[in-house]
Amino acid sequence: MPKQLANGVWLNVIKTSQFKTISMTVDFLEPGQVTALSKRILLAQLLETSSAQFPTQTALASKLSMMYGANYGVNVFRYGLVSGLRFSSTIINDHFIGGQSLLKEMVDFLRTVIYEPLTENQGFEPVTFKRQQQNLVAYLRSLNDDKQYYAEQQLSELYFEEQPFFATSLYGDADTIAGLDAKSLLADYQQLLSRDQIQITIAGDVDEAAVVHALSQWPLDDRTESAMPLIYKREQQPVRRLTEVQPLQQSKLNLAYRLPIYYREQGFYDAIVFNGLFGGTPISMLFKNVREKNSLAYYASSRFDGFTGTLLVQTGIDQRNQAAVEEIIAAQLQAISQGEFSDELFNQVVASLINGRESRQDSQRALVNQAMLNQLVRKNVSAAEWVAAIQRVTPKDVAQVAQRVEQQAVFFLKGEASK
Amino acid sequence: MKKQSYPELGETLYSQTLTNGLRVYLLPKAGYHKTYAVMTTDYGSVDQKFVPLGQSQSITQPAGIAHFLEHKMFEKADHDAFDTFAHYGASSNAFTSYTHTSYLFSATHHLKENLITLLDFVQSPYFTAKTVNKEKGIIGQEIQMYEDDPNSRAYFGTIANLYPNQPLANDIAGTLSSIDAITADDLYTAHRTFYHPSNMSLFVVGKLAVEETLDWIEANQSAKQFAPATAIQRITPTKTGQVTARKTLMTPIERPKVTIGLRGMDDLPTGLARLKYEDALSLGFTLLFGETSPEFLALYDRGVIDDSFGYNIELQRGAHHVILAGEAEDPEAFETAVNEILQHAIEKLQAASDRFVAVQREAIGSTLSAFNSLEAIANQFDDRLYGDANLFDEVGVIKDLTMADVIETTTQFIQASARSTQLILPALSD
Structure with a gap:
């Protein structure tokens, strides 16, 4: 049963001993908008590779390696009209690695990477920002070499001409991303953290009380919880x-x-x-x-x-x-x-x-x-x-x-x- | 039936070799809803030249025949095995690599019927000139699709550079002209020789009852007649150290791609030692090129490499190599940087001992995680490559590795290796 941790913040623990791992996701959800979508995609790229405590990929990777190769990723998804920024991590179940408790370590790790990004002067740290922005734009260019993807994307733009939110690839729009700046993106991110609905989901051999306890250190403040419609009904149009x-x-x-x-x-x-x-x-x-x-x-x-x-x-x-x-x-x-x-x-x-x-x-x-x-x-x-x-x-x-x-x-x- | 427990993995593997030679492995997984079964023959795209079963002269078959055979196995005189699986709610598929061909299904119901369908369709060939010719159109499309995929061209191009004039240089699917030469008789010959039960294994994992499942398999197999098992005579080309050092392909792509291949020229150890070799090499390359390495970060920060950068250690029957690949705005800088790290591998590894525990833990975690996936377990399992050892021994092997093992194996491999660079550069299309 989902548990409400604060207004607009839900925790769902799926207890199962089927897997060798424990998987945790933290989803920030909002009614999707076209520019916000590309912003979130750059945010995902930035937050996946840096944080204040782990400022470089090397620092991040070393931390994850020490946690027995924990997975950590940030991605953007879209369910109809709703857009989500997802932080996810997977760790090995404690009893396969001699009882070392990774669960609390994972929950703490996610807290720091989500709430303590790498910043400087009220913006994302400019060198990292620039590098990740360039990488993402370069990646978007190379995506066009995947012709199956390319054709699908072109069709989507044709079909959703009037709905650019749906026409935009989940990898983002290159021009929009190239135009973002480190300061305003951090401001957008801070707004996202305080306003978005949050859903935390954990699956694995875990104790809900331990999870709730570990999450008690998170700044999960109340936020307005409003219904978010998912469904978009497109009108019929000429072919x-x-x-x-x-x-x-x-x-x-x-x-x-x-x-x-x-x-x-x-x-x-x-x-x-x-x-x-x-x-x-x-x-x-x-x-x-x-x-x-x-x-x-x-x-x-x-x-x-x-x-x-x-x-x-x-x-x-x-x-x-x-x-x-x-x-x-x-x-x-x-x-x-x-x-x-x-x-x-x-x-x-x-x-x-x-x-x-x-x-x-x-x-x-x-x-x-x-x-x-x-x-x-x-x-x-x-x-x-x-x-x-x-x-x-x-x-x-x-x-x-x-x-x-x-x-x-x-x-x-x-x-x-x-x- | 042999029962082997792996308490540190929480797994118990059951195995038995049937009287016809088929090696059967059963891995029940508590809590799972589906069962995954894969039947594999030790036969892949490199096995073009061999002595057909019951004959004395060797023959050479067209490139791409193993993959072609895989496609054609599903079709029978009066039905398609695909539909039989579908009738029982199973999804089925097949794939061909350089050294293996595998047939599989995955199902949440009707395990017995699906298992029997799998055994029967793989063991009863049916080819006619008409069905073979029709398949040429489908596979032709597949080949063309890969030709449009620059990543695929980078990878297969690199393998071809590393093994010139050897079957490995041919794409697994062959070429439009090589598959055009394939006949129904060719397929029968290959099937008769390589699909003998003694050259095959069956791995079943997931929701299953061990005794009952083995009974079904045994009953099905004992009702069939096979020629006596004989050792297969493959004609492998004489190994020469020659590689194509460098190749450039101009094609209309957006970003340059660089692929550097290292062909292992050292002789691999056998059995558990081979597994240890592979894991040591993997840890060595993780220390040199993985995300925890300071070299990685420096190159990343300079924009020489980006998130597309990756490497792969590949070890198979008759060959082993390491592939490093990535997209690069400046391919020359990428190549120089990678070669510089390889050249100074010893010093760099010696300086990396403080990171050993981290990459060792990472390897343990990733091996353990693979046991979540029925597909990963069954597809990665290879009961011949490492003698009596296999996937299930890997966590133990990694735990026992030392930094000295890693340095020794990695530097020995790099020093003895032959290297090749494949560039794919953007050509302007008009």
Whole structure:
């Protein structure tokens, strides 16, 4: 059961002896905004590599090594309209390392890296700031060499043209990041620390009382706790198309559809099964028909995001096959909407989804994520409840979902091999 | 059945070699919801030249055949094994490395049915000219995708530089023209020779009951006929010390990439000593190039290296090497800096003894953490590379290492190694 430590600050301890490790995350959550997103991404980069007590990577790394190679990371995530800055750490369970107590050390370590950043004159220490800012911008440039990522990002910008918060990559926007300065970013960070909702999640063989005790040294002040809506409902718009030519062997064809069904709302589980049948599993119709049956692609898959009601399709193809692939994709949607799929395939997809959900209980990280999300929406859906909901979905429900899919954007990265 | 307890890991491993030679390993994990099983043959992309089972003359098969075979195993005359797994709610996959090919599934239900599906599909080949030709399109796409990936080109380019004119120089997937030459007969020959149970192992980990699981496997295997086990004759090319010292590839990328490879020319010890060698080398490179090293920080602060910098120690049948790689605004400065550290490795390691405990602890922690992941345990487990020793002995080996071991192994490796640099530089596309 989640425990309220202060107004707007929650602790969730998942006690389990399944793992060799104890995993802890501290999430700072706010309604997402486009510029704030890039700021948070630079913050993550800075706070992951320095703090007042551990001013260099070497100092940080040495501390973590001495804690038996504890993991420490800071990252930014987005669940629909909510944006989170996450500090996470994982340590080895005490009894594998001769009883040395790392739990308190980890909690104290996280406190210092979160609340005592490396500063100078009311700003982040300028040399570190500059270095990390440059590194992040350079990294964003090199990300464009990953063509699968690039195509996905371009499609996202096309589809969410009116919603730059969603169009922005979770790695940030290079121009925004290049324009940030050390002083105002520290001010933003201090505001984040005092205003954001906080969720602390710990999974592992731990005693809740010991955790609460260790956290008593944190400055977890009351803050305004307000409901944070997650779901963004995009309106239907005319289809947008964009083609870009690059000297590549393989072309990427990415498509975005509006599927107005939302996270844990009416039809949500139907949409999950639909996506599994369409392109979300390796037994899906896209995989079978685009890749296997017609040898048209190396990969072809779909993903459904219930926070924005978006269905995305990505394929890696030969540039000559663009039209054929688009036709086959459309034909799969058409077939599903008319119920033209076998019971056997439908049952396979359901079994595969159940396998995936049950398996997630074997991942400490997945347990933490699920607990965090449940707390965010203030509603717990257990693995068993999820499985039961999936089992109630019928082929007819799935056909009805397919009828609601509306194509909205197509991005084609056309590869033309340079000689 | 052999039962081996590892109290410091909290694990108990069960194993048995069946009468047909298949080595079976079972690792029950309390609290887990799924079971992961991987069946592996000691056969990878380097095994192009060999004497086929039952023959006397050696043959050379096209590059990429092991990977091609892996793709084609799933398809049968009247069904696809992938669908059979799916029917039982399992997700299945396969992968090919330089020296191994593995088939796997992961499932929360129907363990027996899935295990039998795995054993049956891996042991019953079915290839026709038609199905083989169709696969060429799919694998062709895969090869092209890797050609567009500069990281993949940097890595495979480096390995090719380190082992010129050897099978290791070929990409695991082969080339468009080498796979075009593959026939159904080639696949049958490779399968007959390398997929004999005596050349394979099966590792099952997670939610399982030991006795019952072994019974299912034994019953399935004893019902099948196999030729008597014979030692496989692989023709390995004569080792020459020759490497391609330097190569540059111009391609339209955003940032230059530098990869430096060190090919081990020393003879590896065997058994537990080999595991110790690998861990000592790993600690040595962590001390030299890891984030706790003052050299790392100095280069990072000068902007010579950044967060993309990393290194990998790779040890496999017939080869061992270390790969250092990163993106660099100034590739020359990167290369000079790395070589400078390698050149002064002894002094730098001698000066690093105060950091030994930290990197040793880090290695212990990271090895222990791997036991959280069923996939990590089963995929990393190799029961031949280290004789009687394996992954489960690693924490003990690391605990016993001394700074002297690390200095000796690392400097010996570096001094005897041959080096190569692969540069990938941005070319302007028009």
